[in-house]
Amino acid sequence: xxxxxxxxxxxxxxxxxxxxxxxxxxxxxxxxxxxxxxxxxxxxxxxxxxxxxxxxxxxxxxxxxxxxxxxxxxxxxxxxxxxxxxxxxxxxxxxxxxxxxxxxxxxxxxxxxxxxxxxxxxxxxxxxxxxxxxxxxxxxxxxxxxxxxxxxxxxxxxxxxxxxxxxxxxxxxxxxxxxxxxxxxxxxxxxxxxxxxxxxxxxxxxxxxxxxxxxxxxxxxxxxxxxxxxxxxxxxxxxxxxxxxxxxxxxxxxxxxxxxxxxxxxxxxxxxxxxxxxxxxxxxxxxxxxxxxxxxxxxxxxxxxxxxxxxxxxxxxxxxxxxxxxxxxxxxxxxxxxxxxxxxxxxxxxxxxxxxxxxxxxxxxxxxxxxxxxxxxxxxxxxxxxxxxxxxxxxxxxxxxxxxxxxxxxxxxxxxxxxxxxxxxxxxxxxxxxxxxxxxxxxxxxxxxxxxxxxxxxxxxxxxxxxxxxxxxxxxxxxxxxxxxxxxxxxxxxxxxxxxxxxxxxxx
Amino acid sequence: xxxxxxxxxxxxxxxxxxxxxxxxxxxxxxxxxxxxxxxxxxxxxxxxxxxxxxxxxxxxxxxxxxxxxxxxxxxxxxxxxxxxxxxxxxxxxxxxxxxxxxxxxxxxxxxxxxxxxxxxxxxxxxxxxxxxxxxxxxxxxxxxxxxxxxxxxxxxxxxxxxxxxxxxxxxxxxxxxxxxxxxxxxxxxxxxxxxxxxxxxxxxxxxxxxxxxxxxxxxxxxxxxxxxxxxxxxxxxxxxxxxxxxxxxxxxxxxxxxxxxxxxxxxxxxxxxxxxxxxxxxxxxxxxxxxxxxxxxxxxxxxxxxxxxxxxxxxxxxxxxxxxxxxxxxxxxxxxxxxxxxxxxxxxxxxxxxxxxxxxx
Numbered sequence: 001x002x003x004x005x006x007x008x009x010x011x012x013x014x015x016x017x018x019x020x021x022x023x024x025x026x027x028x029x030x031x032x033x034x035x036x037x038x039x040x041x042x043x044x045x046x047x048x049x050x051x052x053x054x055x056x057x058x059x060x061x062x063x064x065x066x067x068x069x070x071x072x073x074x075x076x077x078x079x080x081x082x083x084x085x086x087x088x089x090x091x092x093x094x095x096x097x098x099x100x101x102x103x104x105x106x107x108x109x110x111x112x113x114x115x116x117x118x119x120x121x122x123x124x125x126x127x128x129x130x131x132x133x134x135x136x137x138x139x140x141x142x143x144x145x146x147x148x149x150x151x152x153x154x155x156x157x158x159x160x161x162x163x164x165x166x167x168x169x170x171x172x173x174x175x176x177x178x179x180x181x182x183x184x185x186x187x188x189x190x191x192x193x194x195x196x197x198x199x200x201x202x203x204x205x206x207x208x209x210x211x212x213x214x215x216x217x218x219x220x221x222x223x224x225x226x227x228x229x230x231x232x233x234x235x236x237x238x239x240x241x242x243x244x245x246x247x248x249x250x251x252x253x254x255x256x257x258x259x260x261x262x263x264x265x266x267x268x269x270x271x272x273x274x275x276x277x278x279x280x281x282x283x284x285x286x287x288x289x290x291x292x293x294x295x296x297x298x299x300x301x302x303x304x305x306x307x308x309x310x311x312x313x314x315x316x317x318x319x320x321x322x323x324x325x326x327x328x329x330x331x332x333x334x335x336x337x338x339x340x341x342x343x344x345x346x347x348x349x350x351x352x353x354x355x356x357x358x359x360x361x362x363x364x365x366x367x368x369x370x371x372x373x374x375x376x377x378x379x380x381x382x383x384x385x386x387x388x389x390x391x392x393x394x395x396x397x398x399x400x401x402x403x404x405x406x407x408x409x410x411x412x413x414x415x416x417x418x419x420x421x422x423x424x425x426x427x428x429x430x431x432x433x434x435x436x437x438x439x440x441x442x443x444x445x446x447x448x449x450x451x452x453x454x455x456x457x458x459x460x461x462x463x464x465x466x467x468x469x470x471x472x473x474x475x476x477x478x479x480x481x482x483x484x485x486x487x488x489x490x491x492x493x494x495x496x497x498x499x500x501x502x503x504x505x506x507x508x
Numbered sequence: 509x510x511x512x513x514x515x516x517x518x519x520x521x522x523x524x525x526x527x528x529x530x531x532x533x534x535x536x537x538x539x540x541x542x543x544x545x546x547x548x549x550x551x552x553x554x555x556x557x558x559x560x561x562x563x564x565x566x567x568x569x570x571x572x573x574x575x576x577x578x579x580x581x582x583x584x585x586x587x588x589x590x591x592x593x594x595x596x597x598x599x600x601x602x603x604x605x606x607x608x609x610x611x612x613x614x615x616x617x618x619x620x621x622x623x624x625x626x627x628x629x630x631x632x633x634x635x636x637x638x639x640x641x642x643x644x645x646x647x648x649x650x651x652x653x654x655x656x657x658x659x660x661x662x663x664x665x666x667x668x669x670x671x672x673x674x675x676x677x678x679x680x681x682x683x684x685x686x687x688x689x690x691x692x693x694x695x696x697x698x699x700x701x702x703x704x705x706x707x708x709x710x711x712x713x714x715x716x717x718x719x720x721x722x723x724x725x726x727x728x729x730x731x732x733x734x735x736x737x738x739x740x741x742x743x744x745x746x747x748x749x750x751x752x753x754x755x756x757x758x759x760x761x762x763x764x765x766x767x768x769x770x771x772x773x774x775x776x777x778x779x780x781x782x783x784x785x786x787x788x789x790x791x792x793x794x795x796x797x798x799x800x801x802x803x804x805x806x807x808x809x810x811x812x813x814x815x816x817x818x819x820x821x822x823x824x825x826x827x828x829x830x831x832x833x834x835x836x837x838x839x840x841x842x843x844x845x846x847x848x849x850x851x852x853x854x855x856x857x858x859x860x861x862x863x864x865x866x867x868x869x
Binding site: 001003005007008009010011012013018040044045046047050051085087088090091189 | 536609693695696699702703704710744787810811812849850851
C-alpha cells in the first residue's frame with residue numbers, strides 16, 4: 001500500500017509538504033500587498049498544507065499580533081479572497097508570526113533559527129523552510145550570507161530549504177554574477193527560485209500549451225513562414241513612487257532584462273524534451289545564447305522619456321516633473337530594441353521588442369507576423385496591400401489569442417477583408433477570480449517546481465545581452481534620448497526602427 | 509416551434525445570434541462541449557435549464573435539454589434560447605435547445621439530438637431525476653456520450669441502484685454529482701494522512717463514523733455511502749457484514765489483515781444543512797497500549813470545516829478550511845473540469861458491495 005493511499009487518484013492538486021515560509025522584509029509593501037494575500041487565497045482554496053508557519057522578519061519591532069493586524073489590513077485591501085469570515089481568518093492568522101531583527105546582525109539570524117526550529121517542533125510542522133527575499137535588493141547579499149553562516153541554508157535531515165529571490169537580480173552582469181556566487185556559497189542552484197511574476201501569468205503559461213500541445217503551429221513556427229515577431233510590454237502608469245529604484249534602473253533593467261527576454265525565450269525556444277524545470281530552462285538558455293548581441297546601438301535601439309500628455313483622459317506630468325526625479329535625469333522610460341536569433345529556426349527573422357511607461361494603455365502582447373502568400377491570385381486595388389496573417393498572444397489584460405486571416409466579403413465581387421478569430425480566456429472560461437501570479441509562484445516554490453523560475457545561467461545570459469546596450473547608451477555611440485508625449489505609443493524613432501524594414505508596430 | 513425540423517432549429521439559432529450581434533455588443537461564442545440534459549418526469553425542465561445556464565456561464569457549450577413527457581402522445585417540439593452573461597467583465601454566450609417529446613416518440617428524439625450536436629466536441633449526458641438504466645433511449649444516448657453524469661441522490665433505492673450502476677460503470681464512463689460533492693471531504697481526509705506520523709494509523713483504523721444531514725429519504729445517505737466505499741477501496745478493507753439498525757443507521761464491519769473495524773453511517777439532525785450533506789467524520793485508529801489512540805474529527809459548520817486530530821503522541825492539532833455547499837451548477841462545472849474519475853468507479857463497486865452484504869444479512 002502506498003504511504004497515503006487516499007492521495008492516489010485524487011484529481012485535485014496535492015498540497016505542498018508542511019513548511020515554514022520566512023519572509024525577509026515582511027513590513028514592506030510586497031508582503032502586505034502580494035505575498036500574504038496570495039498565501040491567504042491559497043489557504044482559502046485549500047491549497048496549503050494542513051500545517052504551516054508564515055514568519056515575517058524585518059527591522060521594525062512588531063509583535064506577532066501587530067504583524068497579524070497589518071496583514072489583515074493588507075489582505076482586506078488587496079486580497080483576491082477576502083477575510084470576511086472571522087473563523088477562516090483566525091485559522092490562517094494562527095500560523096502568522098513575526099520576529100524583529102536586522103539584516104546585518106548574525107545573532108538575529110540565530111534567534112530566527114531558534115524560533116523556527118522550536119516553532120516547528122511545537123506546532124508539528126517539519127522543519128522545511130522557504131525563505132522569501134522581499135527586502136530591498138541591497139540587503140540580499142547580507143541575508144543570504146547570514147543564512148549560510150548560521151547553517152540555516154543547507155537541506156538536512158530535519159527538512160529542506162529553498163530561497164525565493166525577487167528581481168532585480170543584479171544591476172549588470174558583474175553584480176548578477178556576484179549575487180549568484182553569494183547565493184551559491186550558501187545554497188545550491190536547485191534551492192534557488194528567482195521569481196519573475198510575469199511567468200506566473202496564465203497566458204505566459206498558455207504560450208507553452210499553445211506551442212507544444214498543438215501540432216498546427218510548430219511546423220510554421222520558423223523562418224520559413226514567420227516574417228517577424230513583435231513583443232510589447234506597455235504600461236499606462238508613470239514611475240509612481242518607485243523613482244528611487246527606477247531612475248537608477250530604467251526601462252531596460254526593469255523590463256527587458258527579465259520579463260521581456262523571458263517571454264522572447266519562451267516564444268523562440270526549441271521544444272523541450274519534457275515539461276520539467278531544467279528541460280525548459282535548458283532550451284530557454286540555448287535561445288538566449290543564440291540571440292545576437294546588439295552591436296549597432298544607434299541603429300537597432302531607441303530610448304526615450306515621456307513628456308507631459310494625457311493618459312486615459314487625464315493630464316499627466318512628464319518624467320522630469322515627477323516627484324523626486326533628479327534634475328537632468330537621462331533615464332529612459334521607453335525602449336525599442338531589434339534582436340536577431342542566430343540559429344536554424346530564426347535566422348533572418350527580426351524580433352522587435354518595445355516597452356514603455358505612460359503609453360496609451362496597459363497591454364502586453366506577443367505577435368507572430370507570418371509571411372505573405374508567395375503568389376497573389378487576386379487583384380489588388382491601387383492602394384491595397386494584402387495583409388499577412390498575425391497570431392497575437394495577449395498576455396494582459398484580456399488574456400487570449402487571436403488569429404488574423406483574410407476572408408472574402410459576401411457578394412459578387414472578389415473583395416477581401418481581414419478578420420480575426422479571437423479566443424479570449426474570459427469569454428471561453430468564465431473565471432470569476434483567477435489566481436494571482438504570486439499564488440501560482442508561491443505554491444510552486446513550496447512544491448519544489450522551478451519550471452516558472454529563472455536559473456542563474458538564464459539571468460547571466462540576459463545581462464550579457466542587455467549590458468552592451470546599457471554601456472552603448474552611456475557612450476558616444478548612444479542614440480538620442482528622444483521624448484514622447486505621454487498617452488502615445490512611443491517616440492518617432494521607434495516607428496523608424498521598424499518602418500525602415502518595411503514593417504509597422506501592431507496597434508495594441 | 510411546432511412540428512420542427514432540425515434545419516428550422518439551426519435557422520432559429522442563427523437568427524438569434526444575428527439579432528444578438530445587432531442589438532448588443534459583438535458576440536463571441538466559444539464552445540467547449542455538448543451537454544445533453546435528460547429531464548425526468550419529476551424534475552422541472554425550466555429549473556433544470558436555469559441551472560444549466562448558470563453552469564454554462566462558466567463553461568460555455570451547446571446545451572440540449574430533453575423534456576420527456578410520459579402522459580401525452582405529442583410530436584417533437586423545440587425551443588431555442590441564446591443567452592449572454594457578463595462574468596468578470598467578459599461576455600460569455602451560450603445556447604440552449606429544449607426538445608419536448610412524448611415517451612413513445614423517443615426514436616425521433618434520439619435522431620434529433622444526434623443531428624443537433626455541435627461537431628467535434630465532447631458530449632456529456634446529464635441524466636437528472638431517477639435513473640432507468642434499462643431504458644433503451646438512455647443507453648443509446650450513453651453510447652454517443654463521452655461521459656454519463658448522474659446524481660446518485662436521485663435514486664430512490666440505493667440497494668437497487670448501486671449494484672446496477674456498478675455494472676453500468678463497467679461499460680460507460682460515469683460521473684456523479686454526489687461524488688463531486690465529496691471532493692472537499694476526500695481532499696481534507698487525504699491531506700491529514702499526508703503527515704508521516706499518521707501513516708501507521710491509516711492501517712489500523714477501527715472506527716469510522718460518517719454523519720450526514722437528516723432527511724426522510726433513505727437515498728440521501730448516498731454521499732455517506734460513497735465516501736465509505738471510497739475508503740473501503742483505498743484502504744483495502746474487506747466487508748464482513750453490513751447491517752441496518754432500527755434507527756436507520758448503517759453499520760459495516762470490515763477486516764484488513766488481522767485488523768477488524770467498523771463503519772457507522774448515521775443521520776443527524778444537529779446541523780442545519782442540505783439533505784445528504786456530510787456534516788461530520790470521526791476516525792479512530794487502534795494502537796497498542798500505552799500509546800494514545802490517534803483520532804481525527806472533521807466538522808462542517810457554516811462555511812468551514814474544522815479538523816481536529818492527534819497522532820497518538822502529541823497534543824491535539826486543529827485546522828480550519830473553507831467549505832462550500834456545492835449547488836448543481838457548480839457541481840456540473842467541477843464534473844466537466846475534473847474529467848472521468850476511475851476512483852468513482854471503484855467507490856461505486858465498494859458501495860454496491862455494502863448493499864449486497866446488507867441484503868444477505
